[in-house]
Amino acid sequence: MQNLDVTIVGAGSAGLTLALLLAKQGLSVAIIEKGPAPSSEQQPDYQRVSALNPATMRMFSTLGVWPDIAAHAAAYQHMHVWEADSFGQIAFTAEPGQSADLGWICDNDAIRTQLYLQVVKQPTIQCYFDSTITQLAQTARDVLVQLNSGAILLSQLLVGADGIHSFVRQQQQLPLTHWDYDQQAVVAVIACKEPHQATARQAFLATGPLALLPLPDPHYCSIVWSADTAHAQHLMALDDQAFNHALTAASQSVLGPLSLHSTRQVFPLTMRYASEWVRGRVVLVADAAHSFHPLAGQGMNLGLMDAAALAQILAEQMAAGKPIYEARALLAYQRWRKAEAQTMIATMEAFKRGFGNDIPALKLLRGAGLVLANKLPGVKQKLMAAALGNSGDLPEIAKY
Ligand SMILES: Cc1cc2nc3c(=O)[nH]c(=O)nc-3n(C[C@H](O)[C@H](O)[C@H](O)COP(=O)(O)OP(=O)(O)OC[C@H]3O[C@@H](n4cnc5c(N)ncnc54)[C@H](O)[C@@H]3O)c2cc1C
Numbered sequence: 001m002q003n004l005d006v007t008i009v010g011a012g013s014a015g016l017t018l019a020l021l022l023a024k025q026g027l028s029v030a031i032i033e034k035g036p037a038p039s040s041e042q043q044p045d046y047q048r049v050s051a052l053n054p055a056t057m058r059m060f061s062t063l064g065v066w067p068d069i070a071a072h073a074a075a076y077q078h079m080h081v082w083e084a085d086s087f088g089q090i091a092f093t094a095e096p097g098q099s100a101d102l103g104w105i106c107d108n109d110a111i112r113t114q115l116y117l118q119v120v121k122q123p124t125i126q127c128y129f130d131s132t133i134t135q136l137a138q139t140a141r142d143v144l145v146q147l148n149s150g151a152i153l154l155s156q157l158l159v160g161a162d163g164i165h166s167f168v169r170q171q172q173q174l175p176l177t178h179w180d181y182d183q184q185a186v187v188a189v190i191a192c193k194e195p196h197q198a199t200a201r202q203a204f205l206a207t208g209p210l211a212l213l214p215l216p217d218p219h220y221c222s223i224v225w226s227a228d229t230a231h232a233q234h235l236m237a238l239d240d241q242a243f244n245h246a247l248t249a250a251s252q253s254v255l256g257p258l259s260l261h262s263t264r265q266v267f268p269l270t271m272r273y274a275s276e277w278v279r280g281r282v283v284l285v286a287d288a289a290h291s292f293h294p295l296a297g298q299g300m301n302l303g304l305m306d307a308a309a310l311a312q313i314l315a316e317q318m319a320a321g322k323p324i325y326e327a328r329a330l331l332a333y334q335r336w337r338k339a340e341a342q343t344m345i346a347t348m349e350a351f352k353r354g355f356g357n358d359i360p361a362l363k364l365l366r367g368a369g370l371v372l373a374n375k376l377p378g379v380k381q382k383l384m385a386a387a388l389g390n391s392g393d394l395p396e397i398a399k400y
Pocket of ligand 1: 009010011012013014015032033034035049050051052131132133161162163164166167168185187224267285286287288294296297298299300301302303
């Protein structure tokens with residue numbers, strides 16, 4: 001039987017980051033993962049990538065993992081967003097005095113691997129990979145977890161960082177609101193004839209947004225092509241040549257002819273939002289608590305800020321000599337992060353609905369709106385701050 005401060009379920013980006021943050025605060029942590037440990041042998045294939053923003057970069061720098069993540073990432077200095085078949089467009093470049101990089105396209109497995117390599121160096125973290133929870137029960141004094149190996153872990157607090165289908169959320173019967181976006185995201189690595197010039201691009205098409213995300217080689221990008229479900233299925237069914245034609249046309253040849261460099265993967269897109277994130281000594285973070293449309297590339301960033309916020313609140317509890325499981329503190333965490341998640345979900349919904357139709361009058365309005373936003377410095381600065389992760393109520397570790 002092991003006695004710990006915190007047990008974390010799920011060793012994705014959020015769970016591993018939280019484990020590191022808590023260990024650095026002197027807490028003893030167990031992390032339980034149903035899958036295998038990340039392998040440092042594996043080279044990044046960029047099949048699944050995330051656009052990490054400067055707020056996340058600052059936190060990863062403090063944790064000492066950023067140089068190794070950045071070594072496999074592509075920094076971008078420009079963003080270009082436009083509406084297909086319209087005059088509407090907006091472009092972002094770092095302002096003088098700011099860091100030149102607006103963000104970094106990182107391989108998801110490389111992020112996990114680098115976090116894991118730091119986690120195993122921490123003497124106060126115990127890792128349980130390839131492990132299934134056979135029992136989870138709260139008592140007045142602690143949370144008991146039994147694993148398929150027979151191991152029993154007793155902790156002050158348990159964190160569900162176990163992704164969109166969170167076992168912890170379901171087991172604790174935390175209520176969930178969800179709706180289908182009726183879209184699926186087709187993801188692949190593609191080769192482009194013209195160099196991407198360190199620019200992240202997004203075209204809003206009537207069927208959904210197409211993102212062209214720069215990779216370390218200037219002639220390769222990762223695409224996230226979100227499309228209405230029937231259209232996404234059609235795109236998946238096309239042979240490679242027909243897909244390349246469709247993709248080049250959808251991108252309006254902004255990078256010349258495009259061609260597949262990997263297999264295609266498809267992800268159904270659903271909004272999920274737990275209306276309660278805390279039950280007694282159990283608390284949710286990241287995708288276990290919220291997931292939403294990837295059109296602004298913010299899901300992982302938001303989840304990592306949940307981890308930072310929870311760690312900060314637990315540190316404040318410890319500094320005040322109070323228990324880490326105190327309801328008042330956990331509810332303060334919930335209030336803080338729910339407000340940030342709600343803003344993000346509402347913004348994604350407005351984008352999805354706003355651009356998701358082809359009515360000529362609305363298209364004209366959208367075009368005018370984008371042109372105006374591109375010209376008005378105040379509006380543009382606000383959009384830029386949101387894209388850089390610098391808006392909202394940031395945890396201390398991510399502040400600039
Ligand atoms: C197409 C697409 C593109 C995206 N692009 C971006 C982007 O550009 N930028 C961005 O910020 N975000 C992006 N996101 C969102 C981002 O991928 C997620 O928000 C992020 O990966 C969630 O991390 P997590 O650690 O919460 O969950 P996960 O990565 O899902 O990790 C959960 C972990 O828990 C484990 N687990 C599950 N159940 C159990 C259990 N019962 N016991 C033990 N372990 C368990 C899983 O095996 C997994 O390892 C994108 C999402 C999609 C679908």
